[in-house]
Amino acid sequence: MKKILLIVLALILVVAGYILYNTFAFPSKQITVEPAPESVIPPSAKEHLAKALSIRTISHENPQDFDSAAFYQFREFVKNTYPLADSLLEVTYINKFSMVYQWQGSDPSLKPVILMGHLDVVPVAAENLKKWSVDPFAGTIKDGIIWGRGAIDDKISVIGNLEAVELLLQEGYKPKRTIYLCYGHDEELGGLNGAVAIVKHLKDKGVEAEFVLDEGFAITQGLIPGTDKDVALIGTAEKGFVTLNLSVAIEGGHSSMPKEETAIDVLSKAVAKLKDNPFPAEITQPVQDFMTHIGPEMPFMQKMAFANPSIFKPMIISSLEKTASGNALVRTTTAPTIIQGGIKENVIPYEAHASVNFRILPGTSIADVKDYVINTLADDRIEVKEGSFNSEAPESSSADSFGYQTIHTTIKQLFPQAVVTPNLVIGATDSRYYYPLSSNVYRFTPFYLNNDNITTFHGINERIPVKDFENAIRFYVQLIRNTSDNSN
16 A cells, blocks of 8 residues: 555656646747837828728628728728828729739749738617717827727728838838738628638739738737736637528417427527537647747746646636637637527417527538537437538648747837737638638737727727827838848
């Protein structure tokens, strides 16, 4: 017995030693760089963003509500506001409203870089107008803040890019690497007429990009559990999505004589069963990369867990599952969004329908989701069909590539206090269409995201501090310089 106890103790000491060794040897992925010279941003820049926000480039769900005049107005605004970019760069309009700017580099042996954004914004519901502090389309600047729909999502990227390029052109700067600015006009509707057509245009030109940078993440403040540091999240992947429509048809009739099960009964149980049987949790590559990059900067207990993910995986997953955002990082999520059935209170309907939206982890396919749903329900009475607009989860981009390292370097030059790390974007962006042009697709916008503004884009009082917008311009100026100065 004593011998067994000694063996057990020895094993415990070996495991403890292994855990502690990994923890103390956990290397930091953060780099140290000299701060970038602070570009002087003209006062007109904030006025330009405010003007851009006043142009109602709204994507409505009903195509008949599309206002082409607003998009033509935005095009003319850009031409008049950025005359050097308009005259010195090659400009192509895709499907009338999407824009592609080509800034030719001096070294054709270097692959180009694509900077993305989108021109359209979501509507502001009439009933929410009274909740706004300002008119969302007035282009108001007050108290050092630029207010309006699109301030964060995503005219900060579009106008930030253009301001940066115009400043560099004024200096006579010439990049070694060709720069493409690509702005779709229908991202909020799925990007089929904007981003998809832009990618086809570039593919037809033979473009192979070094990397692509789109919106997606930001510099978070107070949003990462376990640390009070600013954390700059670079999206190296994003989730896919599919809507599955469930239909049940069972003979109905008068509500005074209900059968044992009705279509609504069967459908309700099906939806509840899907919620009660979520997809298994897993740690995918972008989340593993997140732990590898942020772990060394965390307090000891979190650092120990992230340094030994194979041992502490259950604890890590359990911790993430406690919040909706954390759960979305480790699981293909299930969200019933529409339920339909019945036309009169005393009539049992013949049919009932439900739409269930799934946000899919990288490595899981739409076919996998459909099979999982059919096998979980195990009921032949339920017909399962895919919705009309779905997207596979794209592959994860490397956190060791030239593109990632250039973005990392630029963040550190402008925001030295921030911890930089990859992560998984749980929403959808136009960048998912750009993989035919590059395997290195990233998602980051240089502004501070915190509890004060996280609910404002697509919500009430969307806004961006003038200082944040000016820093975004500085970021794009420095990023363009770094793509040439640090050419691989």
